[in-house]
Amino acid sequence: MKSGKLDHILKTHHRDAYLWARQCCSFDEEMAKDVLQQTYLKILEGQAKLKDESKAKTWLFSIIRYTAIDELRKAGKVVSLMDSYDPIEIIEEIDGTNYEEIIKMLPEMQREVILMVFYHQMTIAQSAEILQIGLGTARTHYDRGKKKLKELITKVQIQEEYGK
DSSP, X not given: OOHHHHHHHHHHTHHHHHHHHHHHTTTOHHHHHHHHHHHHHHHHTTSSOOSOGGGXXXXXXXXXXXXXXXXXXXXXXXXXXXXXXXXXXXXXXXOTTOHHHHHHTSOHHHHHHHIXXXXXXXXXXXXXXXXXXXXXXXXXXXXXXXXXXXXXXXXXXXXXXXXO
């Protein structure tokens, strides 16, 4: 692909790419900047090649996700698979308007599908492609994530209302 076209794609999706990198890095801004820079280097050095221009955003998000996973692994911040499915309880008091903290409480896959669909205007099929899971699995994570998010928001609101 010509570098002018590649530059245009990266500039077009830069804001969304940064937000996605931040979300993949557990909202750590410095790590997100590093991940995004590494992603751009991989692309510009030809380590990742775009085959279908109609899937540019999906392709970019996939590279960001796997680069973030590598960085989290290096930093020792990866949670084991068994730990990510434990029930989530609200331990500390959270501001009901701080949705970032509430979203962090979702299991990883549910959080990723919800963020892609709601914040990045992707379809469930596109999110399944990025996460490399089946469409049915992505739909399940999406549905469970919405229900869990509603439950968490309700719990936080009740805590605020009754001061618990």
